[in-house]
Amino acid sequence: MAGIELGNVSKVYQGSVTALKPTTLTIPEGGLTVLVGPSGCGKSTLLRIIAGLEEPSSGSVTIAGRDVTKVEPADRDIAMVFQNYALYPHMSVYDNMAYGLKNRGTSGADIALRVNEAARMLGIEALLQRKPRALSGGQRQRVAMGRAIVRRPKAFLFDEPLSNLDAKLRGEMRVEIRTLQQRLGVTSVYVTHDQLEAMTMADHLVVMRDGVIVQQGPPGRVYDEPDNVFVAGFLGAPPINLLAGSVGEDGRLHLDCGPQVDLPAFPKLQPGRKVTLGVRAEAISIAAPAANQQATIELIEELGPNRLLHMRFGTAKIICVAPREPALRPGETIPIQLDTAALKLFDPETGSACR
Amino acid sequence: MANIAAPALRRALSNLLLAVAAAVLILPVWFALVASSYNGADFLAGHVGLWFGKHGLATYQAVITGHGIVAMALPNIGRALVTSTIMALLITIGKIAISLPSAFAVTYFRFPLRGFWFALIFVTLLLPIEVRIVPTFQVAANFHMLNSFTGLTLPLIASATATFLFRQTFLSIPEELTEAARLDGASPMRFFIDIIIPMSRTSIAALTVILFIYGWNQYLWPLLVTTKTSWSTIVMVIGRLSQTAAEGDPVWNYTMATALLALVPPVFVVVAMQRLFVRGLTEMEK
Numbered sequence: 001m002a003g004i005e006l007g008n009v010s011k012v013y014q015g016s017v018t019a020l021k022p023t024t025l026t027i028p029e030g031g032l033t034v035l036v037g038p039s040g041c042g043k044s045t046l047l048r049i050i051a052g053l054e055e056p057s058s059g060s061v062t063i064a065g066r067d068v069t070k071v072e073p074a075d076r077d078i079a080m081v082f083q084n085y086a087l088y089p090h091m092s093v094y095d096n097m098a099y100g101l102k103n104r105g106t107s108g109a110d111i112a113l114r115v116n117e118a119a120r121m122l123g124i125e126a127l128l129q130r131k132p133r134a135l136s137g138g139q140r141q142r143v144a145m146g147r148a149i150v151r152r153p154k155a156f157l158f159d160e161p162l163s164n165l166d167a168k169l170r171g172e173m174r175v176e177i178r179t180l181q182q183r184l185g186v187t188s189v190y191v192t193h194d195q196l197e198a199m200t201m202a203d204h205l206v207v208m209r210d211g212v213i214v215q216q217g218p219p220g221r222v223y224d225e226p227d228n229v230f231v232a233g234f235l236g237a238p239p240i241n242l243l244a245g246s247v248g249e250d251g252r253l254h255l256d257c258g259p260q261v262d263l264p265a266f267p268k269l270q271p272g273r274k275v276t277l278g279v280r281a282e283a284i285s286i287a288a289p290a291a292n293q294q295a296t297i298e299l300i301e302e303l304g305p306n307r308l309l310h311m312r313f314g315t316a317k318i319i320c321v322a323p324r325e326p327a328l329r330p331g332e333t334i335p336i337q338l339d340t341a342a343l344k345l346f347d348p349e350t351g352s353a354c355r
Numbered sequence: 356m357a358n359i360a361a362p363a364l365r366r367a368l369s370n371l372l373l374a375v376a377a378a379v380l381i382l383p384v385w386f387a388l389v390a391s392s393y394n395g396a397d398f399l400a401g402h403v404g405l406w407f408g409k410h411g412l413a414t415y416q417a418v419i420t421g422h423g424i425v426a427m428a429l430p431n432i433g434r435a436l437v438t439s440t441i442m443a444l445l446i447t448i449g450k451i452a453i454s455l456p457s458a459f460a461v462t463y464f465r466f467p468l469r470g471f472w473f474a475l476i477f478v479t480l481l482l483p484i485e486v487r488i489v490p491t492f493q494v495a496a497n498f499h500m501l502n503s504f505t506g507l508t509l510p511l512i513a514s515a516t517a518t519f520l521f522r523q524t525f526l527s528i529p530e531e532l533t534e535a536a537r538l539d540g541a542s543p544m545r546f547f548i549d550i551i552i553p554m555s556r557t558s559i560a561a562l563t564v565i566l567f568i569y570g571w572n573q574y575l576w577p578l579l580v581t582t583k584t585s586w587s588t589i590v591m592v593i594g595r596l597s598q599t600a601a602e603g604d605p606v607w608n609y610t611m612a613t614a615l616l617a618l619v620p621p622v623f624v625v626v627a628m629q630r631l632f633v634r635g636l637t638e639m640e641k
């Protein structure tokens with residue numbers, strides 16, 4: 001109950017752009033909740049409404065049991081980490097971290113204590129007297145986090161904090177933020193458009209699209225049981241294979257691209273019904289003993305521990321993850337098997353999952 | 356071969372161009388310097404060349420102490436320099452002190468008729484002192500502001516240009532910084548003082564130079580609003596000296612010497628601000 005509650009919150013910009021449709025969301029206390037979705041889906045708007053930087057067109061915001069809908073951002077007991085760090089360029093790292101505390105009238109000794117503690121936690125003690133321009137991207141990111149930590153807020157809000165870093169650093173900072181968040185145990189909301197970041201960091205995953213929450217839950221469950229074809233396609237790399245088809249009189253799925261697939265997990269389907277089949281790349285295994293399908297390899301991408309096979313399956317293209325053995329060559333036709341327990345079916349009209 | 360020579364040749368050419376441009380700019384100053392080192396008679400006889408004469412020391416002594424030219428009822432040049440400096444400083448500080456907060460208001464605050472007020476500030480661009488000189492003089496006279504620094508500076512202080520330039524500077528400050536400051540609990544005034552002003556120092560330095568020179572070069576208004584010679588500005592003194600030509604006894608050497616002395620404070624301001632200005636530029640965030 002003491003996390004963040006959004007009650008029917010919506011946002012219409014300038015009376016015309018609906019960035020967020022009425023949304024009710026409970027963000028669990030102490031965990032890291034990730035808001036993920038394609039750019040423009042309203043994630044930042046939602047986060048900024050929690051921060052108080054944006055006034056909701058309707059609805060209420062409750063943080064740690066206190067209704068803060070009409071409260072100034074500074075008095076909401078939250079701290080935010082921005083995409084471009086938003087460090088004050090003319091202030092030293094120390095002053096950047098101390099500024100919020102100074103404005104709150106915290107004593108100098110207390111400020112020094114807290115800033116030094118946060119700096120130690122983030123490994124930036126040696127940088128305290130530097131100006132932001134003398135820091136690398138990763139260091140700036142740490143300072144921005146330090147500025148949030150020293151406040152000891154009820155909640156951390158992150159808006160795409162890693163998107164300005166290179167891939168390697170992003171991976172490191174991801175782990176670092178996650179570790180820090182778990183150590184501090186502060187309720188956190190993390191906005192990203194990157195599904196990998198979302199999957200790896202979230203305790204609670206919230207997928208958004210066009211101003212609406214389309215699914216939420218633990219990341220593993222959202223990945224395994226997508227409620228609709230959008231969520232299925234958005235999560236996972238390589239993306240899920242989507243193949244159109246219809247259910248035959250025999251209960252098998254007749255794919256438009258040619259092959260037929262058994263559907264033991266869906267015994268109650270109406271014959272003749274049109275569906276979209278979703279097969280994750282890792283749900284396709286090659287050269288298995290019971291293999292009953294065939295595909296032709298078009299391209300092989302080596303990833304190191306395993307490889308991606310781009311294959312022609314009937315007339316459609318599919319991607320599968322395969323081990324490095326056995327040796328395969330493009331052009332080869334190989335037996336493959338679809339893991340029937342992991343197949344998803346979606347309604348081609350509504351996009352929602354058939355269960 | 357030609358490829359290797361090309362950059363060197365181009366560098367030589369551009370250096371030459373810069374040298375010529377510098378010479379063109381420096382030439383009038385050089386002439387003034389040379390001219391001030393002859394006495395009045397040599398000047399009239401056309402003996403002034405490109406190199407110094409023998410009376411340089413005497414000219415500057417006369418100009419600084421006032422001996423020899425007191426007869427013309429000229430104000431003390433030191434005093435005129437001080438008057439000009441104070442006037443230019445007051446105008447500069449006044450303009451910046453007024454336009455910083457007004458730019459802050461029109462950029463960051465939503466208040467009724469904001470566009471109208473902003474336009475109103477802009478309209479003052481159409482009303483430089485020369486256009487409204489008679490009514491402004493009347494007002495100054497009625498308020499007993501003749502022969503005072505208030506009278507010299509106040510009518511010149513309102514500045515749409517500076518307001519507009521500061522507004523542009525403020526608009527270039529990323530919005531995320533404003534939001535970070537809001538979250539950091541900075542009140543609007545704290546935000547203005549702690550964030551906006553330090554981040555605008557490059558613009559402030561540039562404007563200080565421009566406005567100081569604007570103030571320093573004022574001629575018409577000081578001429579009207581001062582009636583006592585003791586309130587003369589240095590530009591007025593130069594004007595008075597060059598008028599002597601019409602009265603039959605031109606003292607070009609004194610005029611040139613005074614003009615050169617009048618260059619010193621603006622040059623000092625330019626040099627002082629240039630350092631801050633350049634540092635501000637190199638310190639700017641990407």
Ligand SMILES: Nc1ncnc2c1ncn2[C@@H]1O[C@H](COP(=O)(O)OP(=O)(O)O)[C@@H](O)[C@H]1O
Nearest residue numbers: 013017018019038039040041042043044045046
């Ligand atoms: N200040 C604004 N004024 C008008 N429209 C806005 C504003 N901010 C965002 N929007 C619009 O609202 C929608 C959602 O934006 P945003 O929440 O920033 O998306 P995301 O962070 O998911 O990329 C977008 O269509 C965007 O163009």
Ligand SMILES: [Mg+2]
Nearest residue numbers: 043044045160
């Ligand atoms: Mg965003």
